[in-house]
Amino acid sequence: MESNTQFQQKISDDFAAWARESVGSRADRQHSLREFDIESWRYLSERGIWRIAVPAELGGENNTWWDFIAAFQGVARGGRDLGFCLSMVAQAGLIRALVRQGTPEQQKTWLPGLLNGQVSSMALTEESGGSDISKMAVTTGPHDALLSGTKVHITNAPVADVILVLGRSGDLEPKANATLFMVDASDPRLLRGPAETMLGNHTSPTGRLDFDGVPIAPVNVLGEPGNGLHLIHEIIAFDRLLYGMLATAYLDPLIDDLLNFVHERRAFHAVLADHQYVQGRITDIKFAVESTRGISRSAMEAVMSGSADASLLCSIAKYQAAESLRTGTENALRIFGHSGYEEGWVSRSVRDALGAVIAGGTAEMQKKNAFTQMVALR
Template identity: 50%
Template sequence: MIRHFATPELRDTYQELAAVTVAQRAEEFTQKGRLDRESWREIADAGVWGLAVPTEWGGSGGTWWDFVAAPEGIAAGGRDLGFCLSMVAQAGLIRSILTYGTDEHKAAWLPRLLGGDVGATALTETTGGSDVTRIRTAAVSDGDHYVLNGHKDHITNGPEADVALVLGRVPEAGQQDITLFMIDMHADGVVQGPIEDMMGNRTSPTGPIALDGVRVEARNIVGGIGGGIDAVYNTISLDRLLYGILAAAYLDPLLDEVMEYAQQRHAFKVPIAEHQYVQGRITDAKFAIEATRWVSYGALDALVQDSDQASLMCSVAKYHAGETLKLGTETALRVYGHLGYMEGRHSQALRDALGTLIAGGTAEIQRKNVFNQMQRLGARAA
């Protein structure tokens, strides 16, 4: 049973803010292929990153239910899916620090993230993709430091990030060596970018990060040597359900627009809204939106309650997010017809939506995780 819901007042506040910040600059930054850091700073100044952070670390002492209300509002008011995907990456990083970081980590890194610095979680590499256990980035100890070398690919916020949580190996630790390192992206040996030229979500820049002899203080290892995998799975679980939260919130106003257009546009002497094939497309989108919203709420509840079902539910939410965004934006394009296919916001929305079938773990990876979790839970119940 879901115990809480996103706070409507917070959702409304951030929707209004995003409408006069993110939405006003989205086209400009889509053309530039860059993150809108001005809006990022304004939203940070409004307290978004501290909503789920305890007051002792500079936050407002709320819950993750309070936090998800903000990206819901920003998705609805900002109308920029890419910007929201960059927010997902930042949220996962903050949760990692809160969950696995020491007090020293929280004191050192949270003020920067809450204050408007951009964060990234650098997991994937060319050799492994979604299989993060195949990473080659590695560190060797050097006194009270570790020296980190490697190359990360397709990292959300990578070209823009000020700080990053980097997944690497410590071979000298033995078989269980996958470890998380918190680094300053302005440190010597870190090379960011170039920004990848993507067909959609251009306001959420992705790109490589090269690490050439980067010195990381031992105290900036998060979760201990060999503790990286558990922390990563927790982080990506939050990321996955947030995709579902965003999908529903982003599509709500779009579907409202489609309904209004269908009632105004006439074909065969009646509004096209009276044709069953149009009604079918619109209701299919509505069914998908509501299913995605509520499975994502259920996933968040499972995650904050530390339920055995959490990983499975978060993958279900992520799977539905991509499929629903594709369906919802394609519905808009089909109902608008030629107007929708012309270069503009509806064709852009479909391009952006297609990226969510891949980003954050492909649909196929979500199926694999759900199947593996079903096996695990079944074995436990036997």
């Protein structure tokens, strides 16, 4: 019987190999086409990426979320497509929420498709409010519940099969009516805009969603009506720590690439590795990676144990992840020099990394949430 560490290493290595032959081999093409890699998504789904932490009675493999993270990091390490992994983050949180909060009917309705390769999306942001999730779509009365409103800049929206929407229940008090709704994206009353043209992360499409009276039944309401903010904060916290896990797995092989490069390339009559300023840039990346790794694991432990400081640690993990990705890829570009600045995987990694500064809540949002949590924990 393998130890958990051995098992997780095997899962990580297996998914790294599978991602290398799917995501990694297709990344250049998908980025040039600015298209989501649905073929690789289905390939990894068939190999059980989404089943890992789901209970056996729900169609899963009955392992842990630590095991899922090992597989997720394998995809990041092997596929080396940051955008693709950001789309995975959006899916993982919803699956975990369905397992934890879904009714048996909801689990039967929504989980099989998601485990077998459907794509999900989480719709929070609105045009007037940015990431201020107090501004939400509204449902009408209890007997003719219809979801209407608009969400913008939503990850996976152009390709999603299932969408989790934060809205308001019209039959509850305005100050306590935030509710989560599961929506079938094939509903004709849901209109989707085209994928937005972004600086980077071309393989993780974002777009607009317009809900024009989408019918809402009990199976569409995740959790208790009016409890949407509490549930979405739980989902977001898990998403934020995944950014930290992603950053370390994405940057680890980049460090290997840099070490190989600086020992082969010469400048001023010496290999680059002999120059102290080059050493400093690489060690800066390593320090950032290890700091992010530590806080992300602490955040994961806090989430799994239900610790009071879980949200605080998840915000720190997200902040550290974004900063590590930004500075790490920029340092890589500086070391590779002109060849890194040319169109290719190095310059692409810089553009993709900048997206992490915005996605999942900006650095300013993470600081605001961290301060709020610090005050609450006094």
